[in-house]
Amino acid sequence: MRRMSLIALTGVAVAGLSLSACGSDSMSTSPGAGSTPVGSGSAAGGGADATLAAKVPADLKSAGKIVVGTDPTYAPNEMLASDGKTVEGFDPALFDAVAAKLGLKTEYVPAGFDSIILGVTGGKYDVGVSSFTINDDRKKQVNMVSYYSAGTQWVVQKGNPDNVNADDACGKSIGVQKGTVQVDDLTARSKKCTDAGKQAINPIVQEGQDQVTADLASGKTVAMLADSPVGLYAVKQTGGALEALGDIYDSAPYGIVVPKNDTALADLLVEALKATKADGSYEAALKKYAVEAGAIDDFAVNP
Structure with a gap:
């Protein structure tokens, strides 16, 4: 609904301490490089779908990757790995699988949560994936592709x-x-x-x-x-x-943030999500972080 990276809590040692400390620096100085090779056998499942890959917009196809704005302070949804740079969590795991269906790699760029939609509308990011609850105010600014319920x-x-x-x-x-x-x-x-x-x-x-x-x-x-x-x-x-x-x-759905004028990409992401559901990589991404309870199958643009 944003929607935790956790730190030491009242004498309880929590591994997220180092992550959150690194996160503040990484958020302001360097992008995360959470790239997943196509067909790597990870949460990307069966790799590229030729039919879907053929529909990828020319600019993304030329780049070979999709740039994703995300706020990695929200474990287990999105967080920084022990290197302080790589973005991980169920959102990246799932979106890696989606991007793989399109024959694309992913590049995650850490950002303040409230700046991501502006970054998408301004062209800094191709999409935003950061536990965005779909609501009317956000739908006025961007397209939102539903993929989870929280x-x-x-x-x-x-x-x-x-x-x-x-x-x-x-x-x-x-x-x-x-x-x-x-x-x-x-x-x-x-x-x-x-x-x-x-x-x-x-x-x-x-x-x-x-x-x-x-x-x-x-x-x-x-x-x-x-x-x-x-x-x-x-x-x-x-x-x-x-x-x-x-x-x-x-409870309400989370949505992938897509530019308002790019309905073709939004529709394509719906198709890619359906493909991850069909091959099991959707469930695999959620189960890895024990968040299966919010799984959906009615993926849609601006529901």
């Missing part, structure tokens, strides 16, 4: 020591990532508080989800909102330091 999950410290109630978080400091649908969620909840004569929610908005998670672990915030696979991954990876609060809600 909702919002609240997370608190183990035992919920601050007695956080998602439906009455008035006056509490709640963490959220900049540019996400969860910011709008918190804004609406805060308005309900003030309309009822209560204190507004204090949103602690950070550039990266890794920072949001660190704030919760350190006690700077008492809860955070994130996409369901991300929030649940944080709970799993922190060895009991955090726990989920309540149920997942507002």
